[in-house]
Amino acid sequence: MGTACTNMVLRQEDFSLAAVYDPFANEKQLNELPQYAGNSVRVYSDKAALVKEIDADVWIDFSRPDAAYENTRFALENGMRPVIGTTGFSSKQLEELTNYSKELGLGGLIAPNFAIGAVLMMEFAAKAAKYFPDVEIMELHHENKLDAPSGTAIKTAELIYEVRGDHPQGHPEEKELIEGARGADYHGMKIHSVRLPGLVAHQQVQFGSAGEGLIIRHDSYDRDSFMNGVALSCRKVMEIDRLIYGLENFL
Amino acid sequence: MGTACTNMVLRQEDFSLAAVYDPFANEKQLNELPQYAGNSVRVYSDKAALVKEIDADVWIDFSRPDAAYENTRFALENGMRPVIGTTGFSSKQLEELTNYSKELGLGGLIAPNFAIGAVLMMEFAAKAAKYFPDVEIMELHHENKLDAPSGTAIKTAELIYEVRGDHPQGHPEEKELIEGARGADYHGMKIHSVRLPGLVAHQQVQFGSAGEGLIIRHDSYDRDSFMNGVALSCRKVMEIDRLIYGLENFL
Amino acid sequence: MGTACTNMVLRQEDFSLAAVYDPFANEKQLNELPQYAGNSVRVYSDKAALVKEIDADVWIDFSRPDAAYENTRFALENGMRPVIGTTGFSSKQLEELTNYSKELGLGGLIAPNFAIGAVLMMEFAAKAAKYFPDVEIMELHHENKLDAPSGTAIKTAELIYEVRGDHPQGHPEEKELIEGARGADYHGMKIHSVRLPGLVAHQQVQFGSAGEGLIIRHDSYDRDSFMNGVALSCRKVMEIDRLIYGLENFL
């Protein structure tokens, strides 16, 4: 994700890449790498050295969970607004970082998912469920995915459940001729997980009512899809004065 | 639509059918019709007679444009909240009826479209366009539809245009090998109209961005789909104190 | 189905409706029913009377299983080619009727499904499975359907199985976080049954392979869809000299 973020910042006309931090970097300058020839941007393997020499508005971070808490705190301490794509913060850590950001009056975002399309899909699904309590979720992924349903499908089901509560679906006397045909049951809602080679990450939330249907579908083809959300977040954290959790707050 | 509305009111547990108004009715009681055996509800062919004998909260009306203005005014005058599914009111008529409803402090709704799913589709599409300026609309209807694009497709495009403005799509040097391949152009947005036997009324709004796609689709199979919106509106007009225009205001 | 068949025969320019047989009919002429005014076609409640007075090429029959065997035999005996849409014939009955038709040199068809689109979907799916062994079936029906998966889905899976045999799909270590997420398992193939109001009868057969996907989908909206298959069959039985089983033999 570091490379994707670097490229995204370089592509945005109103952004300027202040520096790159990589604890394992061998380079001192980005342009030592052939694909970045012409980009004279400093690369640091030491955070302390970085903040001495560099002044930046935003700190973008997709590092591992163990480093992310430390880095988020470090960014705030040094006046940089964190935009963090790491999952696994504890509630206590989130509370502490949020309080600290409020004291400093610094904006910031921690988000488990930066795909704007996926976040919109979930928001729309939750809204539609107010009027369409009957809904099934189909999520389709490549054949190497281990968990079924996907995390996004479960998150979507939770959001819909908050709106409509328990609601048994299908005919009360329906019968599975082959076990599992009706999918996973989440408070009456059914979730179906398809796994096929060639697929990447797709989800369809399908609502039905007398005489009509409503479908909200998100297709994710590659990690590029996260970068629009990261760019949006970099702009939005400049306008707020505390750390928030979840990209949906910016949409 | 009269029959569909009658059945809807009878089906709702918290509704009570006060009376039926049909200027051409031969019956005096609904139960003179075999399918309504057991429903002793008065049928009136004369509005004046109706209001003398009947007290109702809501007046549901899907009549022809020439009768609808008259009826809406009549409903307000007699203390009934109008829920009107007729199109073709002039701006002047709408303004006048709205002002009159305010004076009386009576709620009401005039809406060109009561399909909740279609209204949500348009709302979601307009919101998604903020983050996904690249969008094409495919609308699919039965082969006897005369106009292309459909009214709903044009309305959707207008709502998206309000959000994203002009935005040329496709490659600047793209070339139609057969004229019309790229569809209708609405401020850069493309609209495609499919007409096939077997279809009813369907619309897919498809957004694309680097590495991801978002699709919002509505399928309408029959007029039953309007009845959920009418039922919702009957409940909502009880809570407001003026006439409004458009079902989206209740969602 | 009797009404649908009657209407279909009347609509085809090269067909002529010889007579209608209905054991419970009160009418003697079709034009006693208001919707058939102008169609002077005899209606019989007695088969024996019918064959004395009427000469017909084809006998169309969608009656109940107990009557169907009797009627098929009766049609052949009287020189009419049977086109039968009833399920539930025993193998022995089918064999006996087939042999009898051969003796007489009379064509005929017994078919459990007259939807040409559904039959093509199954044929295409079986062919595609030769090159795409990874496949999942999603079938979507109205919320009052009792059985899952649908008969068509199971039939499709059987046809695919004949081509590709056993083939475990998904990651060997995949794990259902909620039971049933991965659907029904048929020799490694997964089948997912969606039930929602507003839907009629739909099936999507989805194949995946490295870098590509192939989808075959059939949507059935009403019984009209069977009539093209019945009309086709009436023409085809005139060209053959024995009874056959299954519409796929005519496609």
Added chain:
Amino acid sequence: MGTACTNMVLRQEDFSLAAVYDPFANEKQLNELPQYAGNSVRVYSDKAALVKEIDADVWIDFSRPDAAYENTRFALENGMRPVIGTTGFSSKQLEELTNYSKELGLGGLIAPNFAIGAVLMMEFAAKAAKYFPDVEIMELHHENKLDAPSGTAIKTAELIYEVRGDHPQGHPEEKELIEGARGADYHGMKIHSVRLPGLVAHQQVQFGSAGEGLIIRHDSYDRDSFMNGVALSCRKVMEIDRLIYGLENFL
């Protein structure tokens, strides 16, 4: 495509990579390239040298049109069955190469498209058109595609046209409120070209008839999708005794 082919041959258990031919190669051995460490396969920049030292059953070639004719002839001369993915052969060249292959009794294939899914889609579409003359094609590609409709869409339309001929679709009095809404017209069939970022190459052939619909859809995500077709062809050319044109002949 050279790399993709090399990897495909190495992955197939029943294939053995005899040699690699690249007129611009610097290497003499494939294992001089880090990703092929351990694969001791000769690399030739000279065809003449290759055939002196190497004995192979099949010659796979995706080179430029000007080289492809020469190479195909060369392969046949040296007893190798050509599998050629280059377009742009003239009819005269194809005839000459086919005749030459017959003399030698050597199998071979020249194909403009090796995506099995796309070839099946076209075959199924042509068959379905016999029973469903009403059809529209939607093809969806990335926003940098210059031509609309795509070559595959036009090829599909041609195949359908061969089956159903001219057939005006839509209502005779239908009217485009915005020009182009009804798409490109090909003998009455409509073709719609969608261009959006995030998309790769997709095509949906949609048939409609009274009460039913049939959809055949192909999604192509990357060039990997061609390799199954190349592998299949390498096996099939061993079983035939002449050069043929078009992957459909092997399906």
